[in-house]
Amino acid sequence: MKPQISIIIPVINEAAQLADKLQALQALRVRCELLLVDGGSIDASATIAAPLVDQVLHSQRGRARQMNLGARHAQAEMLLFLHADTRLPERAVELIMSAVEQGAEWGRFDVQFDSPQAIFKLIACMMNVRSRLTGIATGDQAVFITRQAFQAVGGFPEIALMEDIAISAALKKIGKPCCLKAKVVTSARRWQHHGILRTILLMWRLRLRYFFGAHPDELAARYYRRQ
Template structure:
């Protein structure tokens, strides 16, 4: 039976948590294929993934480049781009296929964080509300796209940062996103490691600069320098 959804996961040096994350996806393999695209890990990520996915693809580093490579090798007509630190909700595949059957060319899930702190509930609420208002999805929300729509916009632009915002803007010209209320759970570790307020302010600053035309390479340099 041909897979209905190709789940594409870009990774680099995720060995510490990768086995658990991939084990959680095994039940979906009756209707989904799993593709892991490794961006040059120096740890055991590819070896850990090999028995737990349908295909491990070596790639140059860069999330957009990795996801585009995964899409090139995907067999299904629906592509789901999943970060390694994001966990899908129950019935994720059914929800996606139902949305597509009703005419959605693309969409995303609501998001919550794996932390009980109230600040993370607020951040998630604001992320979801902003996404509904603007029609822009973030990678943390597990973006799904039909193959036809993905080809129509030329895939993810080969930029160092903001590739999720850029492809959302392109996809909006095809149709509004399907904003599924079911929640993916994403890791709060980045925010906790680097400071919650500091990370919020940095991301706001980067998004604003991108909106006003700053080059993604410049933004990426600032992002990785600050973190």
């Protein structure tokens, strides 16, 4: 039986928390297929994932490249791109399929962080409001796209950074995103590790430079320099 949704999970060195994240998706395998795309991990990510997903695919490093490979191997007509550190809300499949039945070609969920700190509630609120106003979805929001729409825009541009913003801009020409109010829960670990204010300022600066034409390779070098 063909799955309703192909859930595509790009990873790189996520062994420490991957088993727990994939266990949370097991109940969905009755209706969905899970495709994990490893971008050259040097840890045990692929080995840990193997019994918990339908396919483990191997790709060159690069989130856009990994997600495009997953889409090429997907069986379903609906594609859901999920970060390894993001947890889907209850009834995610029903919410997506209902949106499609009502004519949505693509969309995303609202987001919240897995930290009780008030600052993360504010950051999440700002991300969700900005997304509604601009029609731009970020990868943390678990973007879903019909196969037809995905192919119409040529998939994710295989750029080093900002691939989520780039594909959102292309998809907006097809139709407005469906902004689901149900919340995915994403990890605050990188924000906490690198400093909350520093991360906010960095992301604002990178996005501003991208909109003014800076090359994604240049932006990626700046972003990953902090890792």
